[in-house]
Amino acid sequence: MPVKQLETRVRHLPDLAIIDLQGEIDSFAEHILDAAYSDAESKLPNTILLNFTKVDYINSTGIALIVSLLARARKSQRYLAVCGLSEHYIEIFRITRLADFMNIYPDEAKALVDVQKSTTRTQ
Amino acid sequence: MTTMLRKFWQNVIGQVEKEELATVSDMSVRLNREFDADFQFAPNDPLLVHFLNASGTVEVEKLNFDSPALKKLKEAGVRFVVPLISQGELIGLLNLGARLSEQDYSGDDQRLLNNLASQAAPALRVAQLVRQRHLEARERERLEQELRVARIIQETLLPKEVPIVTGWRTAAYWQPARAVGGDFYDFIDLPDGRLGLVIGDVTDKGVPAALVMATTRSVLRAAAERFPAPGQVLERSNNLLCVDIPRNMFVTCLYAILDPTSGRIHYANAGHNLPFWRRLSGVEELRATGMPLGLMPDLNYEENETHLAPGESLLLYSDGLVEAHNLQREMFSFNRLRKLVGIHPGGIRLIEFLLAELAEFTGEEWEQEDDVTFVTLERLTNSNHDDPSITIETRQIASEDRRILAEFQLPSEPGRERQAVEHVALAVTELQLPSARLEKLKTAVAEATMNAIEHGNHFKPELPVSIKVLASEAVLTVSITDKGGDQIIPEKDAPNLEAKLAGLQSSRGWGLFLIKNMVDEMRINTDQSHHTVELKLFLKGGQDASQTT
Numbered sequence: 027m028p029v030k031q032l033e034t035r036v037r038h039l040p041d042l043a044i045i046d047l048q049g050e051i052d053s054f055a056e057h058i059l060d061a062a063y064s065d066a067e068s069k070l071p072n073t074i075l076l077n078f079t080k081v082d083y084i085n086s087t088g089i090a091l092i093v094s095l096l097a098r099a100r101k102s103q104r105y106l107a108v109c110g111l112s113e114h115y116i117e118i119f120r121i122t123r124l125a126d127f128m129n130i131y132p133d134e135a136k137a138l139v140d141v142q143k144s145t146t147r148t149q
Numbered sequence: 150m151t152t153m154l155r156k157f158w159q160n161v162i163g164q165v166e167k168e169e170l171a172t173v174s175d176m177s178v179r180l181n182r183e184f185d186a187d188f189q190f191a192p193n194d195p196l197l198v199h200f201l202n203a204s205g206t207v208e209v210e211k212l213n214f215d216s217p218a219l220k221k222l223k224e225a226g227v228r229f230v231v232p233l234i235s236q237g238e239l240i241g242l243l244n245l246g247a248r249l250s251e252q253d254y255s256g257d258d259q260r261l262l263n264n265l266a267s268q269a270a271p272a273l274r275v276a277q278l279v280r281q282r283h284l285e286a287r288e289r290e291r292l293e294q295e296l297r298v299a300r301i302i303q304e305t306l307l308p309k310e311v312p313i314v315t316g317w318r319t320a321a322y323w324q325p326a327r328a329v330g331g332d333f334y335d336f337i338d339l340p341d342g343r344l345g346l347v348i349g350d351v352t353d354k355g356v357p358a359a360l361v362m363a364t365t366r367s368v369l370r371a372a373a374e375r376f377p378a379p380g381q382v383l384e385r386s387n388n389l390l391c392v393d394i395p396r397n398m399f400v401t402c403l404y405a406i407l408d409p410t411s412g413r414i415h416y417a418n419a420g421h422n423l424p425f426w427r428r429l430s431g432v433e434e435l436r437a438t439g440m441p442l443g444l445m446p447d448l449n450y451e452e453n454e455t456h457l458a459p460g461e462s463l464l465l466y467s468d469g470l471v472e473a474h475n476l477q478r479e480m481f482s483f484n485r486l487r488k489l490v491g492i493h494p495g496g497i498r499l500i501e502f503l504l505a506e507l508a509e510f511t512g513e514e515w516e517q518e519d520d521v522t523f524v525t526l527e528r529l530t531n532s533n534h535d536d537p538s539i540t541i542e543t544r545q546i547a548s549e550d551r552r553i554l555a556e557f558q559l560p561s562e563p564g565r566e567r568q569a570v571e572h573v574a575l576a577v578t579e580l581q582l583p584s585a586r587l588e589k590l591k592t593a594v595a596e597a598t599m600n601a602i603e604h605g606n607h608f609k610p611e612l613p614v615s616i617k618v619l620a621s622e623a624v625l626t627v628s629i630t631d632k633g634g635d636q637i638i639p640e641k642d643a644p645n646l647e648a649k650l651a652g653l654q655s656s657r658g659w660g661l662f663l664i665k666n667m668v669d670e671m672r673i674n675t676d677q678s679h680h681t682v683e684l685k686l687f688l689k690g691g692q693d694a695s696q697t698t
Contacts, residue, residue: 050567052564053563054563054564083567083595085566085592085595085596085599086596086599086657086659086660086662086663087599087657089659089663090655090656090657090658090659091656093646093649093650093656094656096650097649097650097651097652097656100650112588113585113588114585114588114589114592117585117589118592118663121663121666122644122646122659122662122663123646124646126646127646127650
């Protein structure tokens with residue numbers, strides 16, 4: 027069974043870093059995800075947005091990895107947000123209560139608008 | 150012993166004397182007259198003891214004691230008797246009359262006879278045992294045939310079809326533990342369009358219970374035609390049964406009268422399981438007190454009344470379900486039944502659902518312990534009242550209606566859970582699950598398979614994970630089995646996200662939690678060598694059942 031290795035791309039915007047994810051978030055994704063997050067926070071953004079639009083599988087280990095990222099973000103007082111989750115994974119974020127600790131946006135555009143607004147408010 | 154010896158006379162004397170002896174030893178012999186092949190030794194005949202202790206051929210003329218058998222042998226002209234002894238038991242005699250040549254038997258003749266006897270005895274014993282088995286098999290076949298007829302007769306005592314009542318639907322199921330049983334149910338047409346419903350359970354099983362069941366049914370029917378109130382019907386039936394019923398037997402029975410127009414149900418109970426009333430607001434029991442029928446005469450039976458609203462239903466049932474045991478000797482229990490009644494919309498499909506649950510609970514090797522009977526009564530809502538597609542259910546609902554949709558194995562390698570998900574998703578295509586339900590099932594299958602690969606089989610590729618997908622009309626079950634039967638899987642508490650974020654707990658540990666939240670029910674069964682997780686989706690009435698997206 028070939029495993030779809032996670033691929034990431036990090037885009038740096040003012041006060042925001044977007045990590046585009048493609049593939050599967052499971053145990054094989056740990057190092058790749060960690061590296062991408064490190065890259066994303068290297069420019070010290072207020073918010074890091076995980077873009078799940080091209081992710082078709084997250085398992086419990088993947089949930090654990092996201093919890094780890096959230097812990098890292100909170101430790102460095104950053105916001106971690108997500109977008110592009112399917113209805114099913116939104117439900118899982120709700121059940122696991124991840125949704126209580128991070129904003130969930132339907133898509134990147136909505137996320138950008140909201141981040142822009144919050145940046146404006148804090149200035 | 151008597152029987153065996155009698156068989157000997159029939160099987161050995163008649164044939165050996167006339168055919169084999171003459172041929173084998175070329176010792177033509179004659180008897181004075183035909184020996185009585187039906188002659189039976191008395192158990193205390195001293196000749197028996199003599200033969201048992203004899204070391205070989207016995208010369209009859211030399212015996213001189215009081216014995217009816219000895220007298221018979223002498224009258225028949227028997228000169229020599231060779232006792233045939235197998236494993237210390239006298240199983241036959243080889244009798245020889247005088248030789249036709251009128252010469253005496255020589256010492257060689259006697260040695261030949263002794264040799265013959267030592268070989269004939271075990272052969273004869275085997276032949277006797279074969280014949281005995283054959284007769285026993287014929288007897289068993291005869292009894293089974295009688296039981297088949299009894300079953301047919303008993304089935305004729307049950308309603309051949311459920312009643313058709315405008316605005317209502319009924320269904321029933323009856324499965325005795327043996328060929329015949331003590332459970333019964335009945336529908337009785339009453340004046341003014343009312344309908345009597347009966348469910349009963351005779352103590353004991355099999356033929357004795359079936360005979361009492363037949364009597365009880367007749368008595369109840371007669372009483373129902375004569376008395377208008379359910380309590381009176383049970384009181385009258387009890388008094389009649391007390392006269393005829395064997396000691397230590399009794400009958401639990403619930404009798405209810407439905408007024409289909411108003412929805413009123415008037416009922417009395419003679420110690421039977423309390424029916425479950427599936428209301429729109431939840432599940433309740435219909436309570437009424439009363440002793441079982443047949444225990445003692447002149448008892449009174451409490452009567453109560455309730456009202457079924459459209460969409461509500463009743464379940465009447467016998468002990469066979471709630472007292473069924475699984476491999477761990479746990480009982481199905483009233484609580485489990487009540488819970489299941491609560492999560493199912495009720496009505497006629499409830500029976501299929503409960504049978505599937507029972508099969509799941511007890512496992513495939515279960516030998517039915519007691520008769521299982523259900524009767525459901527459902528009041529239709531206005532929306533389904535006029536639906537022409539609704540048909541009246543017939544009595545017998547298949548108990549083994551689960552189909553295997555897929556069965557496969559995977560090596561215990563990381564990432565194989567994705568393959569399991571694909572296979573299961575393909576297998577359940579025909580069920581047309583709402584997409585949200587399907588996604589949840591896929592996640593649960595993935596997590597359970599991962600656990601099996603990692604924790605059960607420790608990533609050893611040679612150890613397979615076995616997956617089976619089964620479906621009935623009411624339940625979809627995916628069972629995932631690994632080889633980790635000797636391990637105890639702890640029930641984990643719900644993960645504490647705050648603690649994980651604070652670094653007080655590992656960020657992992659979401660697997661079981663996710664599974665439990667993805668399916669309607671999760672069960673874990675463990676034996677010495679296997680560990681099985683069962684994932685269940687209720688296809689009717691479970692969570693998200695209304696989703697169509």
